[in-house]
Amino acid sequence: MKRLFILLTPFLxxxxxxxNTEKLLSAGVNLATSYTITDEQVATMCAEYxxxxxxxxTIAAADSPYTTRLNKLVSGIKNTDGLNLNFKVYQTDExxxxxxxxxxxxxxxxxxxxxxxxxxxxxxxxxxxxxxxxDTKNMMKQAYKTAALKDAIGAINPTLEKLTNSxxxxxxxxxxxxxxxxxxxxAADQEAFNVCIANSYSPYAMYxxxxxxxxxxxxxxxxxxxxxxxxxxxxxxxxxxxxxxxTADEYVAQQKQ
Ligand SMILES: [Zn+2]
Numbered sequence: 001m002k003r004l005f006i007l008l009t010p011f012l013x014x015x016x017x018x019x020n021t022e023k024l025l026s027a028g029v030n031l032a033t034s035y036t037i038t039d040e041q042v043a044t045m046c047a048e049y050x051x052x053x054x055x056x057x058t059i060a061a062a063d064s065p066y067t068t069r070l071n072k073l074v075s076g077i078k079n080t081d082g083l084n085l086n087f088k089v090y091q092t093d094e095x096x097x098x099x100x101x102x103x104x105x106x107x108x109x110x111x112x113x114x115x116x117x118x119x120x121x122x123x124x125x126x127x128x129x130x131x132x133x134x135d136t137k138n139m140m141k142q143a144y145k146t147a148a149l150k151d152a153i154g155a156i157n158p159t160l161e162k163l164t165n166s167x168x169x170x171x172x173x174x175x176x177x178x179x180x181x182x183x184x185x186x187a188a189d190q191e192a193f194n195v196c197i198a199n200s201y202s203p204y205a206m207y208x209x210x211x212x213x214x215x216x217x218x219x220x221x222x223x224x225x226x227x228x229x230x231x232x233x234x235x236x237x238x239x240x241x242x243x244x245x246x247t248a249d250e251y252v253a254q255q256k257q
Pocket of ligand 1: 126130188
């Protein structure tokens with residue numbers, strides 16, 4: 001639907017007659033260019049985006065209890081499908097975590113405060129699922145297209161030479177506004193479940209993490225805003241929690257047979 005909207009928008013704008021031809025042509029050229037982004041280019045774009053995000057954020061120090069805890073949790077997972085993973089903690093009260101197509105996974109200290117080790121591990125497994133399924137790469141491509149369509153990043157060089165900070169900021173806005181589909185979330189939850197089982201965590205770890213998010217969002221007023229972004233990028237937490245409980249129940253029943 002989003003894709004369709006993007007394809008249709010230039011025509012809608014043209015119909016409104018509010019855009020001059022030159023600008024419309026420019027947006028069209030940018031749009032056409034953005035459709036030829038290769039996986040290699042998007043990986044480079046993700047790396048640049050992550051350098052920008054890291055620079056904008058407060059990263060927990062290497063000897064901080066947060067970093068120590070995270071490193072211990074992920075010591076057994078260095079890569080997924082040949083993609084090297086790198087982990088950092090963003091020091092903020094917000095309850096969130098995200099991955100980017102270059103293998104970067106960022107966990108917010110607010111989420112680490114709210115969750116147990118196995119729940120954090122499950123969330124990381126979920127982000128690995130998005131990486132494995134190329135969801136984050138596709139979302140980055142989408143964000144780039146959105147920014148290009150808005151003509152926010154100017155004339156795009158087909159070779160995607162180094163992006164400027166204002167271009168990265170435009171992509172960041174589009175990236176934050178983008179949303180995974182329910183099917184993508186279900187698939188990433190399933191991968192979280194698999195990663196938890198493979199690493200001897202409870203089959204209920206992802207269920208518990210999702211339940212925690214539902215509780216936090218519905219609980220006392222102050223905390224709901226902290227989970228707002230996690231919810232905007234990861235919708236349907238209650239539905240997903242119910243689904244994960246069923247998956248865990250079935251797994252446990254199977255183990256007993
Ligand atoms: Zn997700």
